[in-house]
Amino acid sequence: MTATEQTAPATAAPAVTVHRVTFTRVLRAEWVKFRTLRSTIWTVVVTAVVMVGFALMMASLMRLAADTPEMAEGMSQDPAMQAAGMSGTFVITLGYSFGQLAVAVLAALIVTNEYSTGMIRSTFAAVPRRLPALWAKLVVIVVTVVVVISVALAIAYVVTLPILDAADLPVDLSDPEQLRALGGCVLYLATVAAFALAVGTLMRHSAGAIFTLVAIFFVLPLIFSIVVGASDAAWTDWVNKLLPSVAGERVISTGPTPDTLLEPWVGYGVLAGYTVVLLAVAAVTLKRRDA
Amino acid sequence: MIEAHGLTKRYGPKLAVDDVTFTVQPGIVTGFLGPNGAGKSTTMRMIMGLDRPTAGTVTVNGRPYAQHRAPLAEVGALLEAKAAHPGRTARQHLQALAATHAIAPARVDEVIELTGLGSVARKRVGGFSLGMGQRLGVAVALLGDPRTLILDEPVNGLDPEGVLWVRNLAKYLASQGRTVFLSSHLMSEVALTADHVLVIGKGRILADMTVQDLLDGASARTVRVRSPQSGVLAEALRREGAEVTAGDDGALEVAGVDAARVGETAAAAGVVLHELTPTVSTLEEAYMELTADAVEYRSEDLAEEMAEDVAAATAEGGSR
Numbered sequence: 001m002t003a004t005e006q007t008a009p010a011t012a013a014p015a016v017t018v019h020r021v022t023f024t025r026v027l028r029a030e031w032v033k034f035r036t037l038r039s040t041i042w043t044v045v046v047t048a049v050v051m052v053g054f055a056l057m058m059a060s061l062m063r064l065a066a067d068t069p070e071m072a073e074g075m076s077q078d079p080a081m082q083a084a085g086m087s088g089t090f091v092i093t094l095g096y097s098f099g100q101l102a103v104a105v106l107a108a109l110i111v112t113n114e115y116s117t118g119m120i121r122s123t124f125a126a127v128p129r130r131l132p133a134l135w136a137k138l139v140v141i142v143v144t145v146v147v148v149i150s151v152a153l154a155i156a157y158v159v160t161l162p163i164l165d166a167a168d169l170p171v172d173l174s175d176p177e178q179l180r181a182l183g184g185c186v187l188y189l190a191t192v193a194a195f196a197l198a199v200g201t202l203m204r205h206s207a208g209a210i211f212t213l214v215a216i217f218f219v220l221p222l223i224f225s226i227v228v229g230a231s232d233a234a235w236t237d238w239v240n241k242l243l244p245s246v247a248g249e250r251v252i253s254t255g256p257t258p259d260t261l262l263e264p265w266v267g268y269g270v271l272a273g274y275t276v277v278l279l280a281v282a283a284v285t286l287k288r289r290d291a
Numbered sequence: 292m293i294e295a296h297g298l299t300k301r302y303g304p305k306l307a308v309d310d311v312t313f314t315v316q317p318g319i320v321t322g323f324l325g326p327n328g329a330g331k332s333t334t335m336r337m338i339m340g341l342d343r344p345t346a347g348t349v350t351v352n353g354r355p356y357a358q359h360r361a362p363l364a365e366v367g368a369l370l371e372a373k374a375a376h377p378g379r380t381a382r383q384h385l386q387a388l389a390a391t392h393a394i395a396p397a398r399v400d401e402v403i404e405l406t407g408l409g410s411v412a413r414k415r416v417g418g419f420s421l422g423m424g425q426r427l428g429v430a431v432a433l434l435g436d437p438r439t440l441i442l443d444e445p446v447n448g449l450d451p452e453g454v455l456w457v458r459n460l461a462k463y464l465a466s467q468g469r470t471v472f473l474s475s476h477l478m479s480e481v482a483l484t485a486d487h488v489l490v491i492g493k494g495r496i497l498a499d500m501t502v503q504d505l506l507d508g509a510s511a512r513t514v515r516v517r518s519p520q521s522g523v524l525a526e527a528l529r530r531e532g533a534e535v536t537a538g539d540d541g542a543l544e545v546a547g548v549d550a551a552r553v554g555e556t557a558a559a560a561g562v563v564l565h566e567l568t569p570t571v572s573t574l575e576e577a578y579m580e581l582t583a584d585a586v587e588y589r590s591e592d593l594a595e596e597m598a599e600d601v602a603a604a605t606a607e608g609g610s611r
Contacts, residue, residue: 016401016436019393020360029390036383037376118374121341122384122431125368126391128340128357290342 023132030136034144037113040106044144047102048152054095055156059163062091066167087254088164088171089178092156093185096252099149100192100217100245107141107193108200108209115204124291134286138197138279145190153182177254184251184268191248191268191275192217198278201286217245228260244271292317292470293338293439297347300333300494307333309494310347315472315487317438320465322485322502323474326582330494331474332370335443338472339368351439352470363392363435369428369442377417381408381427384416385434392435399434406430407456421448429457439470446480458484478578482506492582514545514553517566527560528553542566 019025034040065071076086111134114120127133157171164170172178196213203209224240240246241261250257250267257263262270293315300308308330315321325331336342338349340356348355352365359365375384385399403412406426411419416427425448432440442461446454461484465471475481481488481502488505490498498505518524521543525535533547545553550569557564 016398017393017395018361018364018435021362021391025391025393029387032383032387032390033376033379036380036387037378039378113376117376118371119376121370121374122388124341125339125366125370125431126363126388128359128362288343290336 021127021129021132023136026127026132027136027139029126030133030140034110034140040110043102043106044148047099047106048148048155050098050102051095051149051152052156052159054098055092055160056163058091058094059160059167062167062169063163066169086169087175087178087181088160088169089181089254091164091169092153092160092171093181093252095152095156096185096189096249099152099189101214103145103189103193104196104213104217105210107145107196108203108213109206110137110141111197111200112204112206112209116206120291130286131283134197134201134283138194141193141197142190145193146186149186149189153185180264181252181254184264187268188248188251188271191271192245195244195271195275195278198275198282201282202278216243221245241267242270244274247271292353293349293351293441293472295334295338295347295349298334298337298344298349299346300330300337300342301345306494308337308344311491311494311496312347313489313496313499315470315489317470318465318468319486320461320471320473320484322481322488323472323491324478324481324488324578325474325476325491325497327476329476329491329582331476331491332443334491335368335370335441335472335474338441339366339370341370361392361435363388363394363437365435365437366439366441367432367435367437368440369425369432369445371428371443373416373419373424373428374431375416375424375427378415380413380415381419381430382412384427385430388431389434394434398436402430402433405433422450422453425449426453429460437469440464440472442471442473444474444476446475454480490578490582497582513570514548514550515542515566515568515570516545516553516557516564517542518557518562518564520562523560524557524562527556527562531556 065075114123123133124130161171171182173182196209199212199216200209203212220243221240224236224243224246227236228240237260247262247267248271250262250264253264261267293313295311295313298308298311299306311330311334323331323334333342337344338351338356350356352359356362356366375381379387382399382403385402386396389396389399403409406429408423408426408430411423416424419427425445429442429445432442440461442457445457445461449457461471461473465486473481473484482505485502488498488500488502489496515538516524521537521541525537525543528535528543528545528548531548531552533545533553536544536546538544548556550567554564554567557567
């Protein structure tokens with residue numbers, strides 16, 4: 001009863017060869033879907049360009065600061081900059097703050113646009129077990145983010161090299177901390193993509209998913225950075241340091257860890273933990289709910 | 292072959308499909324007939340594993356759809372037009388689905404030609420008319436050369452030529468031994484295309500018979516007769532073996548004997564007749580009768596509402 005034995009064709013042409021569904025084939029299908037939408041291609045390109053743009057802008061500022069003592073003084077007093085650590089790596093990874101929003105929206109839309117257009121029914125008709133389609137989407141978005149962000153960082157490294165050298169802030173690839181921060185930038189954004197894919201799968205609506213993600217990765221950290229500064233309550237410190245973005249982006253930092261924040265790998269572990277839990281819940285609901 | 296046993300789907304308080312049991316046989320076209328909201332689409336979605344039944348089971352070619360190793364080779368479904376992303380071209384949409392079963396690009400081109408989409412295959416689905424979307428849906432259904440086809444309202448939005456094409460395609464596919472299950476809310480469409488028919492209303496199967504039986508039943512003749520002595524007449528007709536039912540306006544509906552025999556019987560019994568009318572119910576009437584209690588959205592309610600609106604508007608106009 002396998003499909004390949006089937007001989008009755010729908011047309012006069014020779015029998016159609018249909019193979020069984022495997023994960024590799026579902027992965028190929030999801031890749032076709034990903035690359036055939038102009039909006040995804042544009043989002044990916046813009047993310048890379050903005051990452052490089054941020055690096056260039058910050059490098060130029062650093063170059064300026066190197067010649068202007070008052071400005072250098074101001075920067076070294078800034079708590080955010082202290083937490084991130086002042087290094088060449090900080091400069092070329094700076095664009096992650098924008099990149100995370102672009103990556104999160106892209107990942108969420110991969111799922112939610114299937115629900116809004118009805119495509120999900122075609123997808124599930126071809127892959128009725130459903131979960132392979134979710135995992136294939138996960139692989140496609142994570143691999144894409146890893147490749148694109150690595151390329152963007154490499155370009156940022158090359159184009160800022162002369163400026164940072166002049167500012168005496170070189171990216172030191174022999175420094176394990178800077179290397180961890182560079183790899184951490186790629187890892188963080190890939191994890192944010194996985195997190196967003198899970199949120200998109202759970203919420204199914206584009207607007208709702210994007211609103212939630214912007215709240216989690218942009219609005220909440222902003223609110224808590226103010227709250228933590230204004231209040232002495234210990235719980236605000238804890239909530240702040242356990243926020244997905246605040247915890248996760250520790251892996252991109254260089255320099256000593258402040259008391260109010262987690263160690264880099266601990267922080268990343270917290271984000272990874274949220275992501276795994278969300279993905280598990282998303283998988284269960286995807287399997288159960290009506291499409 | 293599609294087999295449903297006690298299939299039930301409940302959405303909150305609403306029972307969309309109510310304990311439905313049926314078998315769809317291969318080699319023939321089976322029509323799935325019912326008014327809008329009767330549960331046709333829900334039943335078809337449950338067959339495809341898209342909706343989870345509240346109770347009961349449904350199998351395709353012996354297994355639940357999701358348990359087939361190459362599902363697209365078992366069932367091809369057109370569940371709604373444009374179940375596709377508007378930003379992709381028809382060809383890209385088919386390519387993505389073909390990739391899941393490693394179906395060769397040649398087959399993608401083949402179904403594009405077969406469904407007459409050749410000239411628009413490289414255009415984005417977003418710009419498609421309803422008819423073109425419907426053709427793309429049929430192309431998707433045919434992609435895996437499936438043994439069973441499920442087509443939900445396939446002629447919706449098609450031009451007359453497209454309607455004819457779908458009819459012939461359905462018959463052709465069935466003649467190859469495939470199972471073809473096609474839904475419609477139009478009796479005439481099913482009568483022209485299907486061999487067997489399942490009638491559904493308010494989530495329940497109302498009839499499961501060959502189209503020929505349905506046609507024969509529909510053209511059954513009755514005679515309408517009115518008499519001041521209807522009690523005596525009814526008695527006499529029953530002795531002749533006729534089935535007599537009293538209409539609400541005092542007339543009798545007589546089945547089983549023709550008008551001439553009714554007249555003769557009346558004369559023999561010395562009964563005066565005020566009316567003697569042979570009536571023939573049409574196919575549409577038979578269907579309407581079958582589903583009369585099961586229509587979700589009644590047009591007479593709408594008519595009443597409209598009448599009220601008109602009355603209100605007139606009153607308003609008059610007071611001005």
